[in-house]
Amino acid sequence: MKKINILIGFLLGFGLLLGSCTDDLDQMPVTETTSNDVYSQPENYKKVLAKIYASYVLAGQGQGGDNGDLTTINGQDFSRGYFNLQEAATDEVANTWLSGNNLVDLTYINWSSKDSWVSDSYYWLFFNITLCNEFLRNCSDAAIADFSASEQGEIRSYRSEARFMRAFSYWMVLDLYRKGPKVDENTPVTGFIPEAYDGVGLFDFIESELKSLVAEGSDAALPDTNEYGRASKPTAWALLARLYLNSAVYRGSIDTKYYTECITACHKVISNPAFHLEPDYAKLFNADNHKRTHEILFAMVCDATTSVTWGGGTYLVCGSCGNSSSQDPAKYGLTNGWGMFRARGEIVEKFGDVSNTLDSRAMFYTDGQEQYFSGPIDNQSEGYFFEKFSNLTDDGVAASNSAATGCSTDYPMIRLADVYLMAAEALLRGGSGISRGEALNLVNQVRLRAYNNNESGKISDSDLTLDFILDERGRELYLESVRRTDLVRFGKFTSDSYIWQWKGGVLDGRSVNERYNIYPIPDTDLTANPNLSNPLY
Numbered sequence: 001m002k003k004i005n006i007l008i009g010f011l012l013g014f015g016l017l018l019g020s021c022t023d024d025l026d027q028m029p030v031t032e033t034t035s036n037d038v039y040s041q042p043e044n045y046k047k048v049l050a051k052i053y054a055s056y057v058l059a060g061q062g063q064g065g066d067n068g069d070l071t072t073i074n075g076q077d078f079s080r081g082y083f084n085l086q087e088a089a090t091d092e093v094a095n096t097w098l099s100g101n102n103l104v105d106l107t108y109i110n111w112s113s114k115d116s117w118v119s120d121s122y123y124w125l126f127f128n129i130t131l132c133n134e135f136l137r138n139c140s141d142a143a144i145a146d147f148s149a150s151e152q153g154e155i156r157s158y159r160s161e162a163r164f165m166r167a168f169s170y171w172m173v174l175d176l177y178r179k180g181p182k183v184d185e186n187t188p189v190t191g192f193i194p195e196a197y198d199g200v201g202l203f204d205f206i207e208s209e210l211k212s213l214v215a216e217g218s219d220a221a222l223p224d225t226n227e228y229g230r231a232s233k234p235t236a237w238a239l240l241a242r243l244y245l246n247s248a249v250y251r252g253s254i255d256t257k258y259y260t261e262c263i264t265a266c267h268k269v270i271s272n273p274a275f276h277l278e279p280d281y282a283k284l285f286n287a288d289n290h291k292r293t294h295e296i297l298f299a300m301v302c303d304a305t306t307s308v309t310w311g312g313g314t315y316l317v318c319g320s321c322g323n324s325s326s327q328d329p330a331k332y333g334l335t336n337g338w339g340m341f342r343a344r345g346e347i348v349e350k351f352g353d354v355s356n357t358l359d360s361r362a363m364f365y366t367d368g369q370e371q372y373f374s375g376p377i378d379n380q381s382e383g384y385f386f387e388k389f390s391n392l393t394d395d396g397v398a399a400s401n402s403a404a405t406g407c408s409t410d411y412p413m414i415r416l417a418d419v420y421l422m423a424a425e426a427l428l429r430g431g432s433g434i435s436r437g438e439a440l441n442l443v444n445q446v447r448l449r450a451y452n453n454n455e456s457g458k459i460s461d462s463d464l465t466l467d468f469i470l471d472e473r474g475r476e477l478y479l480e481s482v483r484r485t486d487l488v489r490f491g492k493f494t495s496d497s498y499i500w501q502w503k504g505g506v507l508d509g510r511s512v513n514e515r516y517n518i519y520p521i522p523d524t525d526l527t528a529n530p531n532l533s534n535p536l537y
Contacts, residue, residue: 214236
């Protein structure tokens with residue numbers, strides 16, 4: 001049974017319980033005990049840190065989100081909403097329960113500032129940022145001065161992790177909303193209306209934080225290695241690479257220096273001897289994927305014993321299995337399938353004929369299914385079902401009773417293969433620091449793994465183009481919540497340069513207004529903070 005120590009302290013009854021969402025994002029969390037009580041004991045710091053990590057995938061203190069931390073519209077945890085925002089509108093995922101799951105507008109790229117998933121995800125992100133800020137207020141050098149030297153050292157390390165989690169949350173705010181309230185540990189907790197970050201301001205803050213966390217010899221630096229599920233220097237370098245690769249989108253102008261800096265950040269991870277590609281692609285997405293620390297740099301941790309969730313890996317495994325098809329749920333370690341979503345035909349097409357491809361990443365259930373839609377997108381017989389994620393262990397045994405306690409499959413957020421592909425793309429966009437031959441080799445390492453070392457998987461130099469990279473990222477990273485970000489970066493999410501079925505709400509697809517490259521700030525926060533606005537909406 002998987003044991004993730006950082007989560008166990010949280011789930012053994014530590015009582016930091018935040019109240020329901022309010023309009024003011026800068027206020028102190030409402031707790032059952034005061035901060036003075038919580039932070040009087042050094043051992044409690046790790047428990048609060050556990051809460052920060054867990055807030056990505058758990059909706060509350062109880063099993064499966066019971067005793068919720070926030071009052072949200074959909075009543076789901078952050079990971080479920082984030083997946084919907086990153087996948088539902090793209091060429092990858094076709095949702096089944098459109099109205100019942102509030103996914104009509106996301107699916108057809110027609111949302112507003114009142115959209116439930118847009119709002120829920122925004123408030124979950126600032127919930128996490130608020131947790132981080134409150135933690136950081138209570139672990140300054142002055143605040144921990146009465147503890148022993150070793151205890152202070154541990155808490156300073158936790159402080160670095162909290163700063164990373166805040167930077168990661170702010171990166172998602174930047175990527176999704178492109179702006180947000182400017183709040184940190186020095187922001188007053190009452191009677192204060194925060195200024196607003198714009199895209200450049202957010203970019204600069206995240207970059208500054210991450211560079212501090214990877215600086216050699218700095219007291220603020222993250223550890224070189226860490227317990228699985230927690231941040232380390234390689235995690236921060238990989239997030240820096242992602243920030244730099246999308247710099248033209250976030251900053252509104254093309255500056256090739258950031259592509260060079262992306263390559264530098266990627267190299268810090270690639271050259272680390274602790275990391276290599278997992279030989280078996282499928283094992284990155286099963287219930288034992290917590291063992292793939294050589295490739296998975298950061299993940300949302302899910303466990304049917306210690307961290308039961310209906311989001312994270314559970315959402316992917318159960319949601320990908322049909323409940324009206326000929327699929328056998330037991331094949332994926334499930335009690336039953338949910339039939340939540342299917343693959344759109346365009347992502348499948350990138351593998352060619354999936355019935356005879358040698359690409360092991362083409363993991364689709366096709367029996368009785370049509371690849372493309374002839375009518376409504378919620379027809380479960382049209383669109384293949386995904387088979388990428390499973391609740392089986394390496395031994396082929398179901399890791400849990402999925403109907404009762406969800407799945408034990410973690411949801412990877414950053415993988416080494418992504419870093420390889422980012423480095424190659426940054427080179428093609430004008431960055432320096434690697435040669436074209438080295439970039440080609442990185443891509444071919446990913447493809448050779450996909451083709452089980454069959455040389456037919458390799459591409460030639462003439463094949464190495466930006467369009468190829470976008471397609472390869474689709475093949476390698478589908479369902480991993482990067483597709484919307486990728487399509488926006490390539491100028492294909494809203495434009496007519498790439499059309500997929502039901503894009504824009506019509507069967508044959510169409511371009512949409514470019515404002516949909518950015519999600520709007522929720523109406524409720526615009527009312528609470530006059531420094532925020534949605535000029536595109």
